[in-house]
Amino acid sequence: MSTTTPAVAPKAVPPPSGLQERARKAKKKLTSPWASMIAVVIALAWTVPTFGLLVTSFRPELDIRQSGWWTVFGDALAGEGVFSLRNYEAALFSRSTSLIDFFVNSFVITLPAVFIPITIALLAAYGFAWIDFKGRDILFVAVFALQIVPIQITLIPLLRAYVDTGINGTFWPIWLSHSMFALPLAIFLLHNFMRDIPKSLVEAARVDGAGHVKIFFQVILPLLVPAIAAFAIFQFLWVWNDLLVALVMGGTDTFPLTVRVAELAGSRGGDWHVLSAGAFISILVPLIVFLALQRYFVRGLLAGSVKG
Secondary structure (H helix, E strand, O other), X not given: OOOOOOOOOOOOOOOOOHHHHHHHHXXXXXXXXXXXXXXXXXXXXXXXXXXXHHHHHOXXXXXXXXXXXXXXXXXXXXXXXXXXXXXXHHHHHXXXXXXXXXXXXXXXXXXXXXXXXXXXXXXXXHHXXXXXXXXXXXXHHHHHHHHHXXXXXXXXXXXXXXXXXXXXXXXXXXXXXXXXXXXXXXHHHHHHHHHOOOHHHHHHHHHOOOOHHHHXXXXXXXXXXXXXXXXXXXXXXXXXXXXXXXHHHOXXXXXXXXXXXXXXXXXXOOOHHHHHHHHHHXXXXXXXXXXXXXXXXXXXXXXXXXXX
């Protein structure tokens, strides 16, 4: 008596979701040979001057005046290369430069200018994404369209408003200005990311009796870490490297590092040893932040901007 084993039907492979399909298409476009070649060229064009600035900032003043930074390789082989931290000591603690106070001011300006727009944009994006109210689409388009307003045409009206309210000369004008101009992009990015969250998660939470507050903090917010990190990096880099808003809205006691480095470039154009150290100090923090969180930056931008 023979027995036959029944044939097992192959399992059906579920079709990829819309988000996975868009991610696959985006990855295919970004991994083409031409895109890789362009990325390498851009990386070299950005890295070589930065590396030269780093090397120059450690060289003595006399060596900087006599030869270029690329000669350090030959000097190192000959045993003549000399490096020191004197340039950084002069830039940070010298009475004529004293960048340490401006370095602290940059942190005082940047951290609230990142936290304020993220907090407001999270609430606004949730309202646009998951609360149905009259005129929602029109209001969202209006908020997004505010990105086309140049910051330069608003500086004088904003400055007059700050003077009338008596807050000029403090950090508040700088915080408010950066926050206002960051909100349209923040709301757009976080809204698009929220719309990609499966609707079934929100509906399940509502069935369990959760309100908007509980849904926002326990369901939506934990899934927004990549988008929040992406915008936080973008805003941090923008505010830290800003010169225009800080120069117009700030005062002597609130000037950030960029203002002082710009003054060094104008008044100390011959002191390259101090200027190179000050310039590298100004880019050190954004460089660390971006390299440490770049994976969140890429994930957040792709998830929040690839729509279709």
